Amino acid sequence: MTRIMTPTTTDLDQAARAPINEAWSEEAKIHALREMLRIRRFEQQALKFYNQGKMGGFLHLYIGQESVAVGAASLMNGHDEIITAYRDHGHALAVGMSMEECMAELFGKATGCSKGKGGSMHFFAPDKHYWGGHGIVAGQVPLGLGLAFALKYRAIPGCALCFLGDGAINQGVFAESLNLAALCELPIVFLIENNGYSMGTSLERSSSMATCLAERAAGFNMDWDVVDGSHLYALRAKLHDAMEKARSASRPSLLEMTTYRYYGHSIADANHKKYRTPEEIEAYKKNHDPISSWQEQLMQEGILSQALLESLDEAAKLEAAGSVDFAEASPWPEPSTLFRDVYAEVDQGSEAGRLGRHFFSDLNAA
Amino acid sequence: MPLITYRTALNQAFAEELSRDESVFLMGEEVAQYNGAYKVTEGLWERFGSKRIIDTPISEAAFLGLGVGAAMMGLRPVIELMFWSFAYVGFDQIINNAGCIRYMSGGLINIPMVIRGPANGGTSVGATHSHTPENLLASTPGLKVVAPATPYDAKGLMIASIRDQDTVCFMENTLLYGNIGEVPEGSYSIPLGVADIKREGTDVSFIAHGRAVLTALEAAEMLQEEYGISAEVVDLRSIRPLDEEAIFTSIAKTHRVVLIDENKPFCGVSAQIASMIAEQAFDELDAPILRVTALDAPAIYSMPLEKLQLPTAERIIQKTLTLF
Incomplete structure (x- = not known):
């Protein structure tokens, strides 16, 4: 059984009273619910059409983890940068990418956010400070260092949010990156989304630890903490503090967000019902589902009515279905686009892009 | 025309570009306070300071990746590998990230980075330090690869590489660093793709x-x-x-x-x-x-x-x- 943080009522009350949450407007709290619903409904549609063979490759669903991306995005200040791994749909929608461009990318269509060249694992939106979407486990971690480095180099008052899964912490480059972040005092927050499984291998079978994963930061003289990732108040309170330390003092931190995914590692994960028990999955859904618990919270606060909830959910479902229609109606990329977006100089038609041969197959072959 | 070494020609190229463009920085093992393992960056730390000339720990994957991330944000990193042979522990960052991100983002991102260092055999240091990976790198669409033979070409190609909008893998050679040739003072560039x-x-x-x-x-x-x-x-x-x-x-x-x-x-x-x-x-x-x-x-x-x-x-x- 994965280790789920179960904060006491006192902890949650305290988190709710953190200044960053006290200052959170009712409108923004409802927006967070809307975003979590949108992510879930988007992915449910994606799953349906993946199973119909409408998209290729892998589909790593974020369902169950929505609070983490939405909570993090709610704290970004316009100068902060964000990067994540291949389970990237939630982060993409949370920072403001449209369902249409994301669904079209899953379908491999020309209207996709990457023009059909990246797929599920490789969503990008630099204009929204979103730097991917990366397929190799931990490959994005040092890129996060680079984002933080550039912020500090240019004296921009932001921080980098660098997401990774619990499986990524056993890659060598993760340790290298913690060391470099601490040594160079980079404004970065590493966020481990600990959903308990490196594909089919449980935390206990993959990571040696004393008490938790985040504690590894201690060896690098870096601040660390463990957070209930299923609860927006709890994660916002601690993440805000870490982001402020990064922005104002250029001090990096490592936060471990406990969370859970309802589906397999990807939809191609044939064993996902074998390495976890149905009871384990149901227990999380019942006690920690980020959407249900946030709904209850907002109802208790008197902000959310049943009618509003239903209308938010209905809108999310309609938007998701509409994104599928958009994707289905969109054209495939033209064969001639195969050689575009490889070299910036070639795409720009600059002198450097015109000199010498850049491609070694017949450009008419496509 | 002044006669200078291949090493000094490269050093002049860095100094020209560091002076011209605030977004250029140099990073790598021993590039700053030690003056470079092969003295290619000699004097640059004293002149440009710790913000622009940065020593790293022995963590090729991390600092190559840092370079990619910083380049995505518009900086122009010049990353030194003490030997190109050491790139092999950071290949994911070069091939998957520097090489593929532009394509996978549908052209939203470009990575104006130079990765440089010696790539040669012939110095009796054994197989692990003698690799010549220009063929491996050139087989990745998205990467550019240059290999200058003379001091004149080294300076002009380095300046062009730093200004290029794409990642350039710059292959130097420890056996050439001491070679002398005629090199103009000041800035000039030699375009990539011209023999x-x-x-x-x-x-x-x-x-x-x-x-x-x-x-x-x-x-x-x-x-x-x-x-x-x-x-x-x-x-x-x-x-x-x-x-x-x-x-x-x-x-x-x-x-x-x-x-x-x-x-x-x-x-x-x-x-x-x-x-x-x-x-x-x-x-x-x-x-x-x-x-x-x-x-x-x-x-x-x-x-x-x-x-x-x-x-x-x-x-x-x-x-x-x-x-x-």
Whole structure:
């Protein structure tokens, strides 16, 4: 059984009273619910059409983890940068990418956010400070260092949010990156989304630890903490503090967000019902589902009515279905686009892009 | 024109670009306070300070990745690898990230980064420190690869590489760092994708890059003196983009070609070029395409044998004589 943080009522009350949450407007709290619903409904549609063979490759669903991306995005200040791994749909929608461009990318269509060249694992939106979407486990971690480095180099008052899964912490480059972040005092927050499984291998079978994963930061003289990732108040309170330390003092931190995914590692994960028990999955859904618990919270606060909830959910479902229609109606990329977006100089038609041969197959072959 | 070393020519290129563009920074192991393991960055830390010239721990994957991330944000990192052989622990960052992110983002991102350092055998340091990965890197669409043979080319190509909007893998050579040549003061750039005829000839074309160009020139002189054979030496300078016109133009003149390459033969740079010549210039050939490459075993440590392992003027001459 994965280790789920179960904060006491006192902890949650305290988190709710953190200044960053006290200052959170009712409108923004409802927006967070809307975003979590949108992510879930988007992915449910994606799953349906993946199973119909409408998209290729892998589909790593974020369902169950929505609070983490939405909570993090709610704290970004316009100068902060964000990067994540291949389970990237939630982060993409949370920072403001449209369902249409994301669904079209899953379908491999020309209207996709990457023009059909990246797929599920490789969503990008630099204009929204979103730097991917990366397929190799931990490959994005040092890129996060680079984002933080550039912020500090240019004296921009932001921080980098660098997401990774619990499986990524056993890659060598993760340790290298913690060391470099601490040594160079980079404004970065590493966020481990600990959903308990490196594909089919449980935390206990993959990571040696004393008490938790985040504690590894201690060896690098870096601040660390463990957070209930299923609860927006709890994660916002601690993440805000870490982001402020990064922005104002250029001090990096490592936060471990406990969370859970309802589906397999990807939809191609044939064993996902074998390495976890149905009871384990149901227990999380019942006690920690980020959407249900946030709904209850907002109802208790008197902000959310049943009618509003239903209308938010209905809108999310309609938007998701509409994104599928958009994707289905969109054209495939033209064969001639195969050689575009490889070299910036070639795409720009600059002198450097015109000199010498850049491609070694017949450009008419496509 | 001043006579300076290949090492100083590179150093001047960095100083020019660091002065011109605030977004340029240098990073790597021992590049700052130590003045560079091969002294290529000597004096730059004193002049430009710790913000621009940055020492790293021995963590190639992390600082290569840092470079990619910073370049995505618009900075222009120049990342030194003490040896290109050390890139192998950071290959994910070079191939998957520097090489593929632009494409996978549908062109939303570009990565204006230079990765540089020596990539050569011939110094008796064993196989792990003697790799020449220009062929591996050039086989990744999205990356550019250059390999200058002279101090003049080194400076001009480095300036062009730092200004390029894409990632350039810049292959230097510890055996060339001390070589002296004429190099103009001040800034100039040599475009990527343009070869240079280092020696005019009429009977056979030698196609080479990096230090193999100098070996080819040595062989060409000996062939002229001893056999009256006039060899033309085409210095590719840039592997990708590749100046195929220069190759075909030379072959149209000489009708014979020997490719000289410090890469190993299997899928080496010269293998690609041989295939292009066979496909596109077959009718110009009066003789088979021949290659002189590194001998196909891991780089040997023992000094006399290693000298034989890399292309030598003698091997080039022997091969060339079979064409006549």
